[in-house]
Amino acid sequence: MGRTADVRRDFVELWGSLGGYWGIPPATARVYAWLLSQAEPCGAEAIVEGLGMSRGAVSMAARELRDWGLVHVERVPGSRQALYRAETDLEVAIRNIVRTRKRREWDPLLARLRAWIEELARERGAEAETFRERLGAIEALVGMADSMADSFLKGGMVQKLGLKVLVASARRQGRRRSGP
Amino acid sequence: MGRTADVRRDFVELWGSLGGYWGIPPATARVYAWLLSQAEPCGAEAIVEGLGMSRGAVSMAARELRDWGLVHVERVPGSRQALYRAETDLEVAIRNIVRTRKRREWDPLLARLRAWIEELARERGAEAETFRERLGAIEALVGMADSMADSFLKGGMVQKLGLKVLVASARRQGRRRSGP
DNA sequence: TCGATATTTCAGAAAAGCCTGAAAGTTCGA
DNA sequence: TCGAACTTTCAGGCTTTTCTGAAATATCGA
Numbered sequence: 001m002g003r004t005a006d007v008r009r010d011f012v013e014l015w016g017s018l019g020g021y022w023g024i025p026p027a028t029a030r031v032y033a034w035l036l037s038q039a040e041p042c043g044a045e046a047i048v049e050g051l052g053m054s055r056g057a058v059s060m061a062a063r064e065l066r067d068w069g070l071v072h073v074e075r076v077p078g079s080r081q082a083l084y085r086a087e088t089d090l091e092v093a094i095r096n097i098v099r100t101r102k103r104r105e106w107d108p109l110l111a112r113l114r115a116w117i118e119e120l121a122r123e124r125g126a127e128a129e130t131f132r133e134r135l136g137a138i139e140a141l142v143g144m145a146d147s148m149a150d151s152f153l154k155g156g157m158v159q160k161l162g163l164k165v166l167v168a169s170a171r172r173q174g175r176r177r178s179g180p
Numbered sequence: 181m182g183r184t185a186d187v188r189r190d191f192v193e194l195w196g197s198l199g200g201y202w203g204i205p206p207a208t209a210r211v212y213a214w215l216l217s218q219a220e221p222c223g224a225e226a227i228v229e230g231l232g233m234s235r236g237a238v239s240m241a242a243r244e245l246r247d248w249g250l251v252h253v254e255r256v257p258g259s260r261q262a263l264y265r266a267e268t269d270l271e272v273a274i275r276n277i278v279r280t281r282k283r284r285e286w287d288p289l290l291a292r293l294r295a296w297i298e299e300l301a302r303e304r305g306a307e308a309e310t311f312r313e314r315l316g317a318i319e320a321l322v323g324m325a326d327s328m329a330d331s332f333l334k335g336g337m338v339q340k341l342g343l344k345v346l347v348a349s350a351r352r353q354g355r356r357r358s359g360p
Numbered sequence: 361t362c363g364a365t366a367t368t369t370c371a372g373a374a375a376a377g378c379c380t381g382a383a384a385g386t387t388c389g390a
Numbered sequence: 391t392c393g394a395a396c397t398t399t400c401a402g403g404c405t406t407t408t409c410t411g412a413a414a415t416a417t418c419g420a
Contacts, residue, residue, distance in 0.1 A: 007300055023203075025378065025379090027379070036318075038310075039311070054379065054381065055381080055398095056381065057378085059399085081396065090317055104201075105198060116187045116191060119183055120187055125184075127218075131216075134268055135191070141274075224366080235368095236367095236411065237409055239367060240408095261365085262367075
């Protein structure tokens with residue numbers, strides 16, 4: 001049991017620091033890692049104690065994770081308490097992350113790129129021409145990423161990438177290793 | 181000419197703020213955007229004036245961009261000056277970004293995930309079991325991303341994704357739009 | 361090797377972003 | 391509707407990250 005707690009602590013810490021690479025605040029990533037390590041849904045109080053953070057931070061982290069679709073809130077009948085449960089279907093989790101990032105990053109970028117290209121097309125001179133060509137290449141790339149994301153969000157990409165197969169196979173492997 | 185400068189300013193600003201989503205400091209992203217907007221390689225002094233940042237910041241941004249393989253430094257014979265040129269082949273740029281992120285993020289994560297899974301496999305109890313299964317699913321996913329990245333780094337992915345075709349087509353489109 | 365011209369480094373300032381904690385808001389049973 | 395239990399909000403403090411500017415270092419021609 002001590003080892004499980006050790007692994008949990010290390011996992012929470014690493015996951016939290018990795019969040020930085022993905023624009024996710026440390027506390028938010030830590031809460032997600034913590035929930036992933038729990039077999040049962042947890043109340044806010046358990047998270048506060050387990051991670052040593054404030055009540056407010058837990059609430060904000062939970063809200064953000066809900067926005068990302070990575071955590072579900074369950075309300076217990078006969079109580080005012082909310083229980084938080086991590087989304088463990090990674091296919092769903094990734095789909096939600098892709099959707100959110102697409103909306104936050106690519107969609108606005110794409111719109112502005114197109115406007116700028118139009119504007120530069122009206123200019124004369126080698127400088128404007130070169131600049132416009134480069135923006136055009138970026139636009140094409142982002143546009144491609146955008147349609148790949150669309151395709152993935154529709155579920156068409158999953159089979160191509162073999163995601164389901166791999167994840168399922170990992171689950172089997174894990175079960176086998178653990179023994180009876 | 182005024183419009184070109186306007187577009188440049190807006191592009192630099194947006195690119196700089198978008199950098200945050202990718203773990204790239206604003207000043208670094210701004211320098212890259214600036215260089216993309218210039219037809220010719222630029223000296224440090226031009227960047228300092230164009231972006232209104234300090235000499236030291238330009239030097240640090242240039243170093244980081246070089247690490248990412250996004251900027252090349254050219255030394256002019258008969259002078260001590262360094263000229264900075266943006267990598268405009270997006271295939272190369274993305275390859276470099278993927279390689280760097282893989283090394284910084286996935287490789288360490290994968291190693292630790294495997295160690296944790298081993299450790300949890302020795303534990304008994306439903307809690308450890310569930311936790312281990314979830315880590316196993318994450319490991320499978322990261323492992324898949326890792327091998328996709330490897331495949332992309334070897335160049336095999338480019339055709340599959342049609343990247344080259346799309347980028348080239350965008351260039352043609354851009355040229356057509358601009359007229360003679 | 362020297363001096364002139366550039367670049368790089370880095371300690372400290374500035375900015376940005378995150379978390380805390382208390383107050384306000386919400387929900388539920390009675 | 392009321393009070394208790396719980397959650398959410400947000401201004402302010404704090405940590406982390408980023409930028410500045412001057413000193414140190416490097417490079418080139420002579």
